[in-house]
Amino acid sequence: MSTLILHHHDPSPFAEKIRLVFGLKGLDWASVQVPMVMPKPDLTLLTGGYRKAPVLQIGADVYCDTSLIARELEARHPEPGLFPSGHTGLAYALARWSDKAFFEPGAGLSMGENEGIPEEILEDRFKFFNFMDFGNIEAEMPHCYAQFQAQAQLLEDELAATGSDYLTGDAPAWVDILAYFPVWMANTNIPRAAELLEPFSAIRGWSARMEATGRGRRRDIDAPEAHAIAREAEPLQAGGVAPNPFHEFGAGDAVSVQPDDYGFDPVEGRLTALDTRRISIERDTPELGTVAVHFPRSGYRVDRRS
Numbered sequence: 001m002s003t004l005i006l007h008h009h010d011p012s013p014f015a016e017k018i019r020l021v022f023g024l025k026g027l028d029w030a031s032v033q034v035p036m037v038m039p040k041p042d043l044t045l046l047t048g049g050y051r052k053a054p055v056l057q058i059g060a061d062v063y064c065d066t067s068l069i070a071r072e073l074e075a076r077h078p079e080p081g082l083f084p085s086g087h088t089g090l091a092y093a094l095a096r097w098s099d100k101a102f103f104e105p106g107a108g109l110s111m112g113e114n115e116g117i118p119e120e121i122l123e124d125r126f127k128f129f130n131f132m133d134f135g136n137i138e139a140e141m142p143h144c145y146a147q148f149q150a151q152a153q154l155l156e157d158e159l160a161a162t163g164s165d166y167l168t169g170d171a172p173a174w175v176d177i178l179a180y181f182p183v184w185m186a187n188t189n190i191p192r193a194a195e196l197l198e199p200f201s202a203i204r205g206w207s208a209r210m211e212a213t214g215r216g217r218r219r220d221i222d223a224p225e226a227h228a229i230a231r232e233a234e235p236l237q238a239g240g241v242a243p244n245p246f247h248e249f250g251a252g253d254a255v256s257v258q259p260d261d262y263g264f265d266p267v268e269g270r271l272t273a274l275d276t277r278r279i280s281i282e283r284d285t286p287e288l289g290t291v292a293v294h295f296p297r298s299g300y301r302v303d304r305r306s
């Protein structure tokens with residue numbers, strides 16, 4: 001079976017989502033640490049420019065963004081499932097809430113209140129994120145506290161209403177991971193996390209259960225080892241371009257792909273798959289041979305290269 005290689009950094013809350021998927025599914029995985037700020041030459045050699053954490057590599061296939069990584073892990077390792085109650089559409093849709101409404105005030109508090117974050121990381125993130133006025137970060141803190149607690153209240157109400165151990169029943173699911181990663185970020189990064197979460201007793205009990213999910217079995221490897229695995233592999237057969245009256249793309253078109261929210265680093269390549277779930281391109285590199293890079297369709301734009 002192909003090695004699952006996660007390119008990430010340990011403090012990354014988005015990477016924590018995928019480490020929890022490894023725990024939920026009891027998977028073996030290899031960890032490659034990437035720098036927290038640019039440049040990240042070992043990562044962008046694989047991705048073609050995408051810089052965010054995490055990225056999952058399996059052979060010569062590189063999966064960007066946690067929602068696509070979850071989808072790929074679910075397809076390759078279906079048991080135990082990420083969607084025990086069904087409702088996969090609702091579960092994927094929830095990422096827009098947790099990645100934005102819940103994560104952003106938590107990230108603001110991490111940057112504004114945690115004096116331990118090195119200056120170079122703050123400088124990088126102030127340019128990278130675009131969701132608040134970083135020039136006036138102190139003044140933003142009360143609003144961040146309020147917004148974080150407003151989202152925590154939604155989670156608290158939902159946990160109390162279900163009366164189950166997890167959001168959709170007796171087993172942890174992708175929705176739990178989506179809702180938990182901002183709480184994990186708060187506990188890891190926000191100095192006043194205990195006070196912030198104090199009113200939410202259901203969240204505290206559920207957080208302890210989420211921690212017990214574990215993070216799978218990890219071994220550390222370095223970037224050259226991951227590159228050698230890519231070099232020796234061929235990308236999987238891509239799914240092709242689904243006909244659609246709203247675009248004129250065809251397989252083999254030269255395109256660039258980039259996120260539509262922040263971190264707008266374009267990745268150029270040959271289109272090999274496009275449908276309403278996924279975008280795939282292939283890139284030929286002198287160092288690694290042909291590498292396929294995959295993105296979710298939701299939240300990513302494809303442009304024809306001129």
Ligand SMILES: N[C@@H](CCC(=O)N[C@@H](CS)C(=O)NCC(=O)O)C(=O)O
Nearest residue numbers: 012013014036052053054065066067
């Ligand atoms: N939509 C992306 C967002 C990923 C993201 O923003 N990750 C943060 C780390 S938690 C990041 O890349 N920060 C900049 C960096 O690490 O260089 C996903 O779901 O994977």
